[in-house]
Amino acid sequence: MYREYIILSRGGQGGVTASRILASAATYEGRWAQAIPEFGAERRGAIVRSYLRVSDGIIKRHSKIYRADGLSIFSSKILSLIDIKREIPNDLTLIVNSPYKPDLEGFKEIYYVDATSIALKHDLVLAGWPIVNTAMASAMAKVFNIASIDNIVKAIEEYFSGEIAIKNISAAMEAWDMVAR
Amino acid sequence: MRLRWSWRGSDMDRRVLIGNIAISEAVKLARVDVISAYPITPQTIIVEKLAEMVDSGELNAKYIRVDSEHSALAAVYGASSGGSRVFTATSSHGLLYMYEMLWWVSNSRLPVVMAVVTRSIGPPWNIHTDHQDALTVRDSGWIIGFAENVEEAFDMTLQAYKISEDKRVLLPSIVALDGFILSHTAEPIDIPSQEDIDRWLPPREPLPFVMKPGEGFAVGNLGPDEVTMELRWYIWRAMERAKRVINEVDYEYKDITGRSYGGLTERYRVEDADYIVMGMGSWCGDIKEAIDMLRDEGYRVGLLRIRYIRPLPIQDIIKYGSRSKAVLVIDRAVSMGYGGVLAGEVASILRGRTPVKGVVAGLGGVDMRSEDFIDIIKRFIEEYELDLDINWLNTYWIMKDGGRG
Amino acid sequence: MEARYKILDIDLEGIEDIRRFREKLLSRPDKGSAGKTGTWRLYKPILYIDKCTRCGLCWLYCPDNVISWRQREIPEIDMEFCKGCGICGDVCPVDAIEMVLEGE
Numbered sequence: 001m002y003r004e005y006i007i008l009s010r011g012g013q014g015g016v017t018a019s020r021i022l023a024s025a026a027t028y029e030g031r032w033a034q035a036i037p038e039f040g041a042e043r044r045g046a047i048v049r050s051y052l053r054v055s056d057g058i059i060k061r062h063s064k065i066y067r068a069d070g071l072s073i074f075s076s077k078i079l080s081l082i083d084i085k086r087e088i089p090n091d092l093t094l095i096v097n098s099p100y101k102p103d104l105e106g107f108k109e110i111y112y113v114d115a116t117s118i119a120l121k122h123d124l125v126l127a128g129w130p131i132v133n134t135a136m137a138s139a140m141a142k143v144f145n146i147a148s149i150d151n152i153v154k155a156i157e158e159y160f161s162g163e164i165a166i167k168n169i170s171a172a173m174e175a176w177d178m179v180a181r
Numbered sequence: 182m183r184l185r186w187s188w189r190g191s192d193m194d195r196r197v198l199i200g201n202i203a204i205s206e207a208v209k210l211a212r213v214d215v216i217s218a219y220p221i222t223p224q225t226i227i228v229e230k231l232a233e234m235v236d237s238g239e240l241n242a243k244y245i246r247v248d249s250e251h252s253a254l255a256a257v258y259g260a261s262s263g264g265s266r267v268f269t270a271t272s273s274h275g276l277l278y279m280y281e282m283l284w285w286v287s288n289s290r291l292p293v294v295m296a297v298v299t300r301s302i303g304p305p306w307n308i309h310t311d312h313q314d315a316l317t318v319r320d321s322g323w324i325i326g327f328a329e330n331v332e333e334a335f336d337m338t339l340q341a342y343k344i345s346e347d348k349r350v351l352l353p354s355i356v357a358l359d360g361f362i363l364s365h366t367a368e369p370i371d372i373p374s375q376e377d378i379d380r381w382l383p384p385r386e387p388l389p390f391v392m393k394p395g396e397g398f399a400v401g402n403l404g405p406d407e408v409t410m411e412l413r414w415y416i417w418r419a420m421e422r423a424k425r426v427i428n429e430v431d432y433e434y435k436d437i438t439g440r441s442y443g444g445l446t447e448r449y450r451v452e453d454a455d456y457i458v459m460g461m462g463s464w465c466g467d468i469k470e471a472i473d474m475l476r477d478e479g480y481r482v483g484l485l486r487i488r489y490i491r492p493l494p495i496q497d498i499i500k501y502g503s504r505s506k507a508v509l510v511i512d513r514a515v516s517m518g519y520g521g522v523l524a525g526e527v528a529s530i531l532r533g534r535t536p537v538k539g540v541v542a543g544l545g546g547v548d549m550r551s552e553d554f555i556d557i558i559k560r561f562i563e564e565y566e567l568d569l570d571i572n573w574l575n576t577y578w579i580m581k582d583g584g585r586g
Numbered sequence: 587m588e589a590r591y592k593i594l595d596i597d598l599e600g601i602e603d604i605r606r607f608r609e610k611l612l613s614r615p616d617k618g619s620a621g622k623t624g625t626w627r628l629y630k631p632i633l634y635i636d637k638c639t640r641c642g643l644c645w646l647y648c649p650d651n652v653i654s655w656r657q658r659e660i661p662e663i664d665m666e667f668c669k670g671c672g673i674c675g676d677v678c679p680v681d682a683i684e685m686v687l688e689g690e
Contacts, residue, residue: 035367060466402613
């Protein structure tokens, strides 16, 4: 098994952390994983790419990802800002943070999860923005079969502690149940 | 919580860490006494994490914040003269700002270890990787190693202390890791236990000298010209001995971690190769995958990964270079007016033995995929077989358009 | 001159190298390490004991460390190494040191 994923998020939503949590969770599954952020002049709100590779064997390459197996979009508004099919040309599975299923053509499968509402419900707000990364990571883990919810929880505990960890774990568990086609 | 691994009875933790954090974990395991750093851009999280470790008491070290990279290396120079095990880290322009102190450290034979997160030099302003910064200090008498992945950056840092503090060497070491590609990429790494590292890496011996109150002596006083040359000659000899020490340390490190890279070079599918690719840094992983795919297509290609550019593995370059039909050197740094930095070195060694072609690519962090390397290597082989002007070092630039902005 | 690059073969351990390196790199303060510098002198400091207040400024300022002031008493100037720079005379607050032309 060898899979590549791209996360498109806004600076401040936690896309980079989401890919790292997924890499940790995949490692708990006994797999090899690699989480690569694509940094530029980071700005809060700008579109940030993060890459994730998951494999049964050691991953040697370190380049960026151009033809992903799955794409995760942390804000449905990103869909109207960039031409996704031009940027990521192959047919892939899409997962979007959205309260309803987006009307899009040309994807293998489209999943959606209302990660913003989940984050708000669990009071995961930082500087006025809902932090959707743990909910989205959990939904990705389920849809792309990257890791079990137990291992997502373990990975979240590596990045957060105390009350924040509990909130994030609750959000992750809810997203795991809510993600739909 | 963590996955536990065992290698011949040694316990290891498998963690998913970015390169910066991995280096700081290695520094902690090496039980350094003094860390000094300039904390602002172009600094990395390496020293931020170490500051947290010192603050929480996890690492019992003195942390000196300074006003510049020049002062950072000056501070660890002083601490190392006093017998401490020291660490500092920098990147691109910060390394250039240290330039003067680099020579003081190496010419004083102090076993300082420094992580250099390789990044492009401006203008234009660019935060991504190429090897230009680390290679500007190539001639300074530091041992310079390039890591391929996060785990190797960790291992190389620990090994750097063992190599630099060896009585036969006593020279400072740079551990170079590709900016962002390794410094910010999270990968699984297996971390050995503190007990195992303590057994393998004993405290620093008071060499080459230790300054302490009550012992009046000065370092590097003005002397006859012949003394300068003689001291350089000792450094030259220490560098020669370092080749053997690097191989030894890499080999014995296997006892505690199960990991060994091959010493000065890593040989990847070179044994029966007609064509050898040489390169340094993280993209060697992508080159390996390219070689695997080319092998499937029937091309007999191998990679000689140069792990240390100083001391340069001349013997390995001769051994594997001269038994191949032609050598392709892929460089992420260029010496303007000549060619790729590594290509120039390899060509000078293999002159009269094997044709060498140099390729300059990936400057300023331009992404290079396995597919790109396949194209480059195929074109190289085609040109060789058609006998197109590849008798002496030719340099090709691999250019890519645009970028996604 | 003999080229010495072959000596590498006989010092694999580097012990002798590092001993010689230390010897050449480090310098320890030693009396007269630059020779008998008293011969450089053109003007000689004369100390008038009756004027001296034993303040020790000349001892403090002497750049060549040739004035001794051991018992906090009258300073003594070591003429074997005094280069005759005149700083002691300059800093003396009571003009107890006079620089006198000594000649060649």
